[in-house]
Amino acid sequence: MDTTKLIIALFFIFFFYLLLNSIVGTASASASEFCSSSLCGRTEPVIRFPFRLPDHQPVSCGYPGFDLSCGAFNQTLIELPNSGKFTVQAIEYGNQNIWLNDPQYCLPRRLLELNLSGSPFNGVFFQDFTLFNCTFDYKRYKLDPIGCLSGENYTIFASSSERAIRFLASKCSLVATVAVPVQWEFFQPVTTSDLSDDIRLSWGWPRCRRCEARGGQCGLVSVNSSVIECRNIRRHGLPRGARYAIIVGAGFPAFLCLLGFVYFICGRVICCSRWRQRPLMEFSVVVAPQPTITTAGLDGPTIETYPKTILGESCRLPTPDHNICSICLSEYMPKETLRSIPECQHCFHAECIDEWLRMNPSCPVCRNSPKSSPLTQAA
Incomplete structure (x- = not known):
């Protein structure tokens, strides 16, 4: 029985080796997941990956360029490298948007010097406003001045309306024209504005939209890694x-x-x-025929015939109402590649619809079946 004892000893060593690796792996995973949410005040935005509060959350709980701080009045602040500090009014993690304003309550002055280079943020939608320095009595014209930029003997106005700009240009001196990161794409020309509304910015990386759509949260794989993983996905x-x-x-x-x-x-x-001297029993092995696997979706050549589109900075689509991919539920972003189905003109992320059509020969929105290639029909 010496052989039996040796096998059992080897089995014990192998088992405890696997158990030790499992414990170490679980401990590493627990350490990487020790990133609780934080906030500066009860009514302030929740702070979690990719954002972090350096005084309350470890370095591994945030992504470079996304550090926040708390102000004297429990305001949530972010410092842009070339533009200074702004208050964070709201954070939308699912669509990767952030809304900012000026802690000194004079956002127009900050817009005149706004420079997003060096930061991970970009404007989503822009609207050009022209600023004028005027000395006439504006009250009779029902114009909205920019109070924090105006003085006793002059008034500053901002307008995006061509008609109002022509009027102000005839009576006032030009200050500047600035591209304001507004909140919505579909806007109407504004006669005058005090430019006090929050500005809307977005970040492209780290990309966590799909993880958030699945109910999870992004995080770094480890402290010394820049690789992103999706954690805590809700499962039944x-x-x-x-x-x-x-x-x-x-x-x-x-x-x-x-x-x-x-x-x-x-x-x-x-x-x-x-008992090796006893003859061995002969036996035969019956191999069951493998079932033929057929693909229910479309073949690759057929899918590649569907037109692709690379979105520009304006994100304009043939159907403006369809600005969200119906498969991954993520909003379309500039430089992303879309593919449309010719029969119904519905658009999707190319990688999403390619995977869908390989398994389902119908449009995810209208359920109409696109035309298949002869190769697919023969299969």
Whole structure:
């Protein structure tokens, strides 16, 4: 039975090696997930990856360029490298948008010097406003001045209306024309504005839209890595703690059963080795025919015939109302590649619709079946 004892000893060593790796892996995962949300005040935005508060959250809980701070009045602040500090009014993690304003309540002055280079943020939609320095009595014209830029003997106005700009240009001196990151794409020309509304910016990386759409949260794989992973995806069933308890509770009895089974097999092998002089039983193996697997979707050549479109900075589509991919539920962004179905003109992310059509030969929106190639029909 020396052979049996040796096999059992080797099995114990291998089992505890796997158990040790599992414990270390679980500890590493727990350490990487130790990133709780934070906030500066009760009514302030929730702060989590890719943003972080350096005084409250570890370095691994945020992404470079997304550090925030808390002001004297519990305001959430962000500092842009070439534009200074702004208050964070709101953060939309699903669509990767952030709304900013001026902590000194004079956003127009900040817009005159706004420079987003060096930061991970860009404007989503822009509207040009022209500023004028005027000295006439504006009250009779029902114009809205920019109070924080005006003085006792002069008034500053901002307008995006060509008609109003022509009027102000005839009576006032030009200050500047600035591109304001407004909140909405579809806007009407404004006669005059005090430019006090929040500006809307967006970040392109790290890309966490799909993770957020699945109910998860992005995070770094490890402290010294820049690789992003999606964590805490909501799944139906038992909580993670309960699953771990079941695994640990059932693991030890299962190990004992497996150990007994190995011991029995080793005994049978030793017993059978004593009867090698007996002829072996011949047997045949019947191989069952493998079922033919057919693909229900479209073939690659057919999918590649559907037109592709690379979005420009304006993100204009043939159908403006369809600005969200119906498959991954993410908003279209500049430079992304879209593919449309010719029969119904519905657009999707190219990678999303390609994967869909390989499994489903119909449009995800209207359920109409696109025309298949002869190769697909023959299959």
